[in-house]
Amino acid sequence: MAKESSVLIYGTNLGGYRAAYALCKKGHKVILLNRGSYVDDIRNQTLSQLPLDFCWMCGHFPQRLFKALGCVQDFYNAELLEVSGQAGDFTVKFKTKPQVVNNFICTECDECIEVCPEVVGDRKAIYVHPEIGWENIYLIDWENCTKCGKCEEVCPTDALKLERSEEVQEVKVAAIILALEYNDPTIEDLKNFSFGKSPSIVKNSEIARNSLLTNFVKDSVKLPSGKIPQNFAVVVTPHFNNHGTEYESYNLSVSAAYRGVRLKEILPESDVTIFLKDYRGFGKRHYRWYKKALDAGVHIEKVDDIKASPKNKEEVNLQYEKDGKSHEKTVEYTILINGQKSPNLMKDMSEICGVKADENGFCNIKPFSCSETDVDGIFAVGEFTGPKGNPEAIWEGCATLTESLKYLGETNFKPPAPPSLRNVDVEEKKIGVFICSCFGTFNDKMDLNDLKETVEAIPDVSHAEIIKGCCTPPSIKETAELIKKSGVNRVVLAVCTPIQKLLKFRKTVMMAGLNPLLSEFLRLREDVINVHKDKVKMLEKSLTLIKAAVAKTKKSVQNPTLKESFTPHALVIGAGLSGLTCASEIADNGFQVTLIEKNENLGGNEKYFDKQQKEYLDKLISKVKDNQNIKVYQKAELKRMSGYAGNFYGAILSEKKEIPIDVGVIVLATGAKEHKPKEFLYGEDQRVITQTELQNNLNGKKIGNQVVMIQCVGSKNDEHPYCSRVCCNQALKNALSLKETGSEVTILYRDMTNYGKENYYQKALDSGVKFIRFEDNKYPEVKKNADALEVIKSDGEKIKVDLVVLSTGIEPDEENNRNLSNLLGYPMDKDGFFDSDVNVYPYEESIKRLFKPYEWATNCIYPVGLAHSPRAFEESILTARDIAGRALILLGKKMLPAPNAMYIAEVKDALCMGCGICVDVCAYSARAIDIEKKIAVVHPFLCDSCGSCVSVCPNDASYLRDFMSNQTISTLDALLA
Amino acid sequence: MNKNFTPKIIYFMCNWCGTGGAESASAHHLYYPENVLPYRVNCTGSLSTVLILRAFIDGADGVIISGCHPGDCHYEDGNFRERKRVATIKSIIESLGLEEDRIWFRYVAHGEGKRFVDTTTEFNDYIKKIGPNPLKERSDT
Numbered sequence A: 001m002a003k004e005s006s007v008l009i010y011g012t013n014l015g016g017y018r019a020a021y022a023l024c025k026k027g028h029k030v031i032l033l034n035r036g037s038y039v040d041d042i043r044n045q046t047l048s049q050l051p052l053d054f055c056w057m058c059g060h061f062p063q064r065l066f067k068a069l070g071c072v073q074d075f076y077n078a079e080l081l082e083v084s085g086q087a088g089d090f091t092v093k094f095k096t097k098p099q100v101v102n103n104f105i106c107t108e109c110d111e112c113i114e115v116c117p118e119v120v121g122d123r124k125a126i127y128v129h130p131e132i133g134w135e136n137i138y139l140i141d142w143e144n145c146t147k148c149g150k151c152e153e154v155c156p157t158d159a160l161k162l163e164r165s166e167e168v169q170e171v172k173v174a175a176i177i178l179a180l181e182y183n184d185p186t187i188e189d190l191k192n193f194s195f196g197k198s199p200s201i202v203k204n205s206e207i208a209r210n211s212l213l214t215n216f217v218k219d220s221v222k223l224p225s226g227k228i229p230q231n232f233a234v235v236v237t238p239h240f241n242n243h244g245t246e247y248e249s250y251n252l253s254v255s256a257a258y259r260g261v262r263l264k265e266i267l268p269e270s271d272v273t274i275f276l277k278d279y280r281g282f283g284k285r286h287y288r289w290y291k292k293a294l295d296a297g298v299h300i301e302k303v304d305d306i307k308a309s310p311k312n313k314e315e316v317n318l319q320y321e322k323d324g325k326s327h328e329k330t331v332e333y334t335i336l337i338n339g340q341k342s343p344n345l346m347k348d349m350s351e352i353c354g355v356k357a358d359e360n361g362f363c364n365i366k367p368f369s370c371s372e373t374d375v376d377g378i379f380a381v382g383e384f385t386g387p388k389g390n391p392e393a394i395w396e397g398c399a400t401l402t403e404s405l406k407y408l409g410e411t412n413f414k415p416p417a418p419p420s421l422r423n424v425d426v427e428e429k430k431i432g433v434f435i436c437s438c439f440g441t442f443n444d445k446m447d448l449n450d451l452k453e454t455v456e457a458i459p460d461v462s463h464a465e466i467i468k469g470c471c472t473p474p475s476i477k478e479t480a481e482l483i484k485k486s487g488v489n490r491v492v493l494a495v496c497t498p499i500q501k502l503l504k505f506r507k508t509v510m511m512a513g514l515n516p517l518l519s520e521f522l523r524l525r526e527d528v529i530n531v532h533k534d535k536v537k538m539l540e541k542s543l544t545l546i547k548a549a550v551a552k553t554k555k556s557v558q559n560p561t562l563k564e565s566f567t568p569h570a571l572v573i574g575a576g577l578s579g580l581t582c583a584s585e586i587a588d589n590g591f592q593v594t595l596i597e598k599n600e601n602l603g604g605n606e607k608y609f610d611k612q613q614k615e616y617l618d619k620l621i622s623k624v625k626d627n628q629n630i631k632v633y634q635k636a637e638l639k640r641m642s643g644y645a646g647n648f649y650g651a652i653l654s655e656k657k658e659i660p661i662d663v664g665v666i667v668l669a670t671g672a673k674e675h676k677p678k679e680f681l682y683g684e685d686q687r688v689i690t691q692t693e694l695q696n697n698l699n700g701k702k703i704g705n706q707v708v709m710i711q712c713v714g715s716k717n718d719e720h721p722y723c724s725r726v727c728c729n730q731a732l733k734n735a736l737s738l739k740e741t742g743s744e745v746t747i748l749y750r751d752m753t754n755y756g757k758e759n760y761y762q763k764a765l766d767s768g769v770k771f772i773r774f775e776d777n778k779y780p781e782v783k784k785n786a787d788a789l790e791v792i793k794s795d796g797e798k799i800k801v802d803l804v805v806l807s808t809g810i811e812p813d814e815e816n817n818r819n820l821s822n823l824l825g826y827p828m829d830k831d832g833f834f835d836s837d838v839n840v841y842p843y844e845e846s847i848k849r850l851f852k853p854y855e856w857a858t859n860c861i862y863p864v865g866l867a868h869s870p871r872a873f874e875e876s877i878l879t880a881r882d883i884a885g886r887a888l889i890l891l892g893k894k895m896l897p898a899p900n901a902m903y904i905a906e907v908k909d910a911l912c913m914g915c916g917i918c919v920d921v922c923a924y925s926a927r928a929i930d931i932e933k934k935i936a937v938v939h940p941f942l943c944d945s946c947g948s949c950v951s952v953c954p955n956d957a958s959y960l961r962d963f964m965s966n967q968t969i970s971t972l973d974a975l976l977a
Numbered sequence B: 001m002n003k004n005f006t007p008k009i010i011y012f013m014c015n016w017c018g019t020g021g022a023e024s025a026s027a028h029h030l031y032y033p034e035n036v037l038p039y040r041v042n043c044t045g046s047l048s049t050v051l052i053l054r055a056f057i058d059g060a061d062g063v064i065i066s067g068c069h070p071g072d073c074h075y076e077d078g079n080f081r082e083r084k085r086v087a088t089i090k091s092i093i094e095s096l097g098l099e100e101d102r103i104w105f106r107y108v109a110h111g112e113g114k115r116f117v118d119t120t121t122e123f124n125d126y127i128k129k130i131g132p133n134p135l136k137e138r139s140d141t
């Protein structure tokens, strides 16, 4: 039976978007069902998933790219109705209603707002979404809309239709991805914190949103009376809320620390207290935020319970329990950092497509998988499967590509071939200026004809013309024809936002047969029409801007897109869980993998795993060994490596023999090791052991009557300023097993960083495990008193014990990492793991979308699993599958244009003296000094067009193709003429 | 203060957050002085000292540079390098007889349209107060 090739995605959480992007890139069509009426309608709540204030929506939102590629079909106001068939061949029925304002055709001219007669406060009945900065979304306030139809009449592109009818559609797809968004806690859910009862009690996400236009400033926390509060409380609500109301995601503790730090920044005199149960910042660099908050003078109170209630109009009363005592505090402002609720569509989804829910009401995922639900061919990602922060959601999106490929048929989407460009070097320079009227809507704001006539008079301009637009498919075509007809070979487009429409503008120029380097776009709307009122001055400013653009294009030089081959071969360094997973996923999809392991055996940290995990790993090892596409070298290491993304070449050393290899991507799966404690009598007394040693000894028999566990041994200290992430859950699991055998267990801890689906913490509390907190720098002591073993707590109390179990953390293999880091030129972080900012805050990476897609973000060297940061078993698998997905997107392609193709930096050979300053400054390792020519060279695959090299070159030898010094100087001269 | 003096101000902004700030301002129809002329570059880190000095030599009365917030630069640390460079430029222009405050560096994020507009108006008022670029009168530049 022939398999279908398309994939349907229901919901728009981040994981879903990322999956859509990855699938398109791999060549599969995607049908995207958005439950809301505009792109971010529901997902917009994502702001509270971010630990930081900056929204980054522009970055991880690939819609424009989808549109440009033409591979995503999106439906709005959609509802999934029926699913039938099986993996590889599903039939899906859904309901949809097109958007009132089709935001793909809408040019954002604001005409509709102008004509709307219904004024509601400071806006009209049709208005621009106040929160989304990167794209103007037009909304209608149906309560105040009279359906007079004036807006519809005036819309120049027919993007607006007040009446749209609902339709039911049926599609055939190979796989379904459920990417439903989470529900934010309601007023009722947050009643313990009196949310909604006072203007002094607000959600953190609201603050982030309200400060979008201004940055986080004093006014962001202003009370209605105009007073700026000085006394703040930041409360992480899921720590204290009734069980099951809301769930804590990865980011909340960091969000709290971040908010504290920012409050201190804007109001240094203020008093800020963070209330949480434990600081559960277990992600990469999260613990550093804790330190940062303390250093900034923020108080962090770890309390057992807290309730907030309004005291009067501008004050909030906090009642909290700490160390068994009740306390009270009055503050002027309370910020709630809230969690995520389980999805309310879970039940419907179970009925429609058979997926099962887990005990907390999230979608269940099969063990050891990242996104496979209980039904084959149906996947779930993001917060639909559990509380999620952005990083995990985004990783899952790519991991689901890896997991779903087996159900998909042949690829069914190919981006259209670029138009052929003509060689203008043989022609005489002719500059054309095309002034956009935005479908006529600019006419009454400025005298465009007047502008056109003045522009025609500029000596360098040989043609000027007013165009309708170049952002909708017909207008792009029309403008391209006009450019062709005018016979010009350099183009200035006086249009609007390049952030949103750059690809369209470039397309217009290319369709006219010209290299886009020969064009310049200026923002008539953003820089003139929308922001000024005086018509004469507007005309003057437009003219100046056009003159500057003309001066630049006059000096433009055409240049071809660079292409290179991409070696369809991956190198995986390290054969632990992550390495094996990555290798096997890549090889399963038909690509060659070289897997090297420095030890004799495959399996890495196997001895730390439990029974099921070991079984899984053993299967994986034999799968890898049997795979024809994987060449495994044991006791081997990397000898040298040069080249760059897609084109690495080097050698490995195996059994004293050097074996040359050429690869396209490199996966760093070097793992990490267990911290070996020197303190607490470890190694001196047999009764002091580590959690792993305990785990391996557990056999259902009683090991001792009194067992004390000490957490954070070798983590969160000066030497290792990070949380090792796995030890708390491991301790809880072991404590539960010990409890079953009848032992008394006491856990001495700083913060219980338990997380994940299973609530071991609650289970341990219920079964009578004792928890005693100690202060960050007051560790308990372990002493031998004659033959008895004693633990002395920080308050001086002594406990006689039979067994002390140390929760030792994870430590990077620094020496090994450093070697590789030097060999590959890949950075390490301060903690000794491999760095990768994009993995810490991955929403940052796709922001380079217009210039550089995210699979390139680390230049095809990817750290996974423990090589990147401490990770639990499933999380290591997740990072490995994410990376496998990214690699699979690239490895499939043979000839790729360099990601930045047109706009890269280059070197004028004659001017370069080989000083190497640019090599040092390039953050992307894109530059090197050519050994023979002794001058700088640029790797087109690595250059990100930042221009740093341009600004530092003392000889003006370095330039960007669209930012050459003669261009910049002429532009500036023209602006200031 | 000369009432008839309209300063020439060049606003260098990076293609990401700086430009985005200007676009949010436009989306919300926030007005600012017409004499502020935008100059977009990919990242503020690509602005060389020479180029900025050129602006003053060409007669700009003031220069503002806006890049992404710390940690947000789309090219790792271009914004920091530029901020450092601005410090140097301040001392250079001082030695040329210009006030060091004729150049401002301010972070503006994509959504911060209000901040963008506030920056332009504040700067414009300030330059109006301190008067035109004296280099314009000199012949040795």
Ligand code: SF4
Pocket (backbone or CB within 6 Å): A907, A911, A912, A913, A914, A915, A916, A917, A918, A919, A935, A936, A952, A953, A954, A955, A956, A957, A958
């Ligand atoms: S900084 Fe300029 S002169 Fe020095 S190596 Fe780079 S391109 Fe050549």
Ligand code: SF4
Pocket (backbone or CB within 6 Å): A904, A905, A921, A922, A923, A924, A925, A926, A927, A938, A942, A943, A944, A945, A946, A947, A948, A949, A950
């Ligand atoms: S433009 Fe940036 S990325 Fe490209 S070579 Fe220069 S410094 Fe490196």
Ligand code: FES
Pocket (backbone or CB within 6 Å): B014, B015, B016, B017, B018, B042, B043, B044, B045, B066, B067, B068, B072, B073, B074, B075, B077, B078, B079
């Ligand atoms: S990209 Fe905005 S400052 Fe570098």
